[in-house]
Amino acid sequence: MTQIRLQVARTALTIILTVYGLCASAQDWKSEKKVNVLFGLTQPLLAKGFNIEGNYIHDRLIFDYSHGVSLDFAGTSATADLRRQHLAVHIPWTTGLGIGYRIREWLNLRVEPKWHKFELYYDGEPQNAANKITSYNTFSLGLGLYGAYSPFKHKANFLSGLLISPSVRFWPTITSTLKDDEFSYFNKHTNTMESHQSLDPGIGFTPLVVNISIGYSFSVKNKSNMK
Incomplete structure (x- = not known):
């Protein structure tokens, strides 16, 4: 017994x-502290551009900075009105910050102020200063819901840091440098005065932004743990 x-x-x-x-x-x-470095897939695949994002995770808070460069939209990737006006849109840069809260280890919600620069050209023409129709900046403020998936998290090697981050964001344009958020010009293809309203930075120039990023996550060691 x-x-x-x-x-x-x-x-x-x-x-x-x-x-x-x-x-x-x-x-x-x-209570973890990490640094993530990520690269967006949507920008090179759909807009011939590039995007890099850096995160700092401190316990349940997450801080980020992202920067995209040289995004191009024309033809099927432009809106019907842009195609009617024979316009191509070039975004030389889009940049901004984010601060958020980790709801779960694999899910976080962020508030994100972002700045974007838009340039308009006639589709098919060289994109240089002589051919530029107009350019303007916009400011958007919205929310982003981000996932964080580490497929090899439990591996005891370098693969453990690999990170996949899908995201859905809503970034409405708050203001732009265009007067009344609109620009009027004479279009040489339609032979009439046309108007162009400031664009949002997302899918089809709406506020909705969807992306998948891949990168690497680095753990930040506390000094007390290194002794």
């Missing part, structure tokens, strides 16, 4: 320690 009691006690202790360890492990993400 004594042996049975000892075995039961050992089993119970093992279960308690295992559950405690799992719970502690599940809470580790709430």
